[in-house]
Amino acid sequence: MRFVRLFSRRLLTLVPVLFGVSLATFFLIDLVPGDPAAIVLGANATPEQLEIVRDELNLDQPAPQRYISWLSGALTGDLGRSYVPPEQSVAEAIASRLPVTFELAIAAMLIATLVSIPLGLLAALREGEPMDAFVNAVVIITVSIAAFLMGLLLIYAFVLHADGTRTATLVGGLLIAAGLAATALRERRRPRTDRAPRTRSRLVSGAVVLAATLILWRFWPQLPRQGFSRLTAERGVLENLRSVALPAMTLALVEIPVLTTAVRSDAIATLQQDYVRFARSRGLSTGYIMRRHVLKPSMMTFLAIAGVSVGRLLGGAVIVETIFGLPGMGSLIVNAVANKDFRMVQGAVLVVAAFYVAMNAVVDAAARYIDPRISDG
Structure with missing residues (x-):
């Protein structure tokens, strides 16, 4: 398959990057002033304990030999x-934490993708109109909010004042649906030659907004403030989705403005x-034109930024996992640094x-697969 071939080639070119990262992370221990074993064990460590740690870390060997x-x-x-x-074991600790961060990043990117692509295409289609101005205003406001503040705002809205947010969602949805329906009905009273071509689409959009609002009102979720329920837990998938919803929304809302702007510009x-x-x-x-002729060519910048977004999601996960109490890689690295746990870091x-590196290889291969004009090399 062409995609597999592209991915393999791109991954091979990124191997030197991973090699450089391994060098940098390994030699962190040599940059620490003093005895690394004493720093790990603390001032109360006995000489026997220090000797054991030095032996385990191979501190008596030359640096190249220790690295190999x-x-x-x-x-x-x-x-x-x-x-x-x-x-x-470091590997066991990472194996228990990595799925949490991986699920959080995937959920955030999925939400960001499902929101940013339609928003970007809609803003491009309505360029210069009120809808375009509204999308741009939302983008500017959202991009100005840091991840930790976004998380606190979501906690305030969906946990501490969930009933008020539910009521506001109902009122807002009804007003939007009523506005779309009223606009469409006014246009239908005009002569057929003067009718706007979007009358039917506005009626359909109003019906969709109304249905979505009523469904949200009926099945409004009760989201937890902190904690994480694994997929393998007794409560199953629904509890897992409830526990990851707010953290994923926090990270997604940080990425949506950038991705929406990219889609809009290309579209x-x-x-x-x-x-x-x-x-x-x-x-x-x-x-039909938007699906068949506009969507695919408008995804190039989106894919390039999505690859960079993976790094931002992993970085933002450190803060988000701390706020929501998730046992992921972010909190693991923070605790390891605080405890001077060199092996874990x-x-x-x-x-x-x-x-x-793997995600960037996937994104680059996807871009080359979608656009044949990009060289396979």
Whole structure:
């Protein structure tokens, strides 16, 4: 398959990046002033304990030999052991935390994608109109809010004042649906030659908004303030989705403005192409043109930014996991740094870097697969 070939080639080119990250993370221990074993165990450590840690860390060996030994173990899944209580295998600790951060990042990107692509296309289609101005205003407001503040605002709205938010959602949805219906009915009273071509779409949009509002009102979720329920827990998938909803929404709302702007800019340029004008001259519907002729060419910048967004999501997960009490990689790295747990920091940073490199390879391969004009090399 072409996508697999593209992904493999791109991944090979990123191997030197991962090698450089492994060098940087490993030699962090050599940059620490003083005896690393004493820093790990603390001032109350006995000489016997210090000797054991020095032996485990191979501090008596030259740095290149220690690096080769550590890297060979990492390639086989052995990242060493943590000496900070509770003492545990670094690989096991990461294996228990990585799925939480992975699910959080995937959920956030899924939400951001499902929201930003329609918003960007709609703003481009209505360029210069009130809808475009509204989308731009929402983008400007949202992009100005930091991740930690966004999380606190969501907690305030969906946990501390959930009933008020539910009522406001109902009122807002009803007003929007009524406004769309009223506009469409006014246009229907005009002569047929003067009617706007969007009368039917406004009626459909109003019906969709009304249905979505009523469904939300009936099945308004009760979201937890903190904690995480794993998929393997007794409460199952629904409880897992409830526990990850607010953190994922927090990260998604940070990414939506950037992705929406990217889609809008590319879509505006695509709508001005000759083949799109030709499709319109043939009488093809706007929905068909947007799906078949505009969507695909407008995804190039989106995909490029999505690859960078993975890094931002992993970085933002540190703050979000702390706010919502999630046992993910972010909180693991923060605790390891605070406890001077060198082995845990080395292993966690290496795994996060490998994940980031792999995701960038996927995004780059997807861009080359979608647009044949980009060289396969």
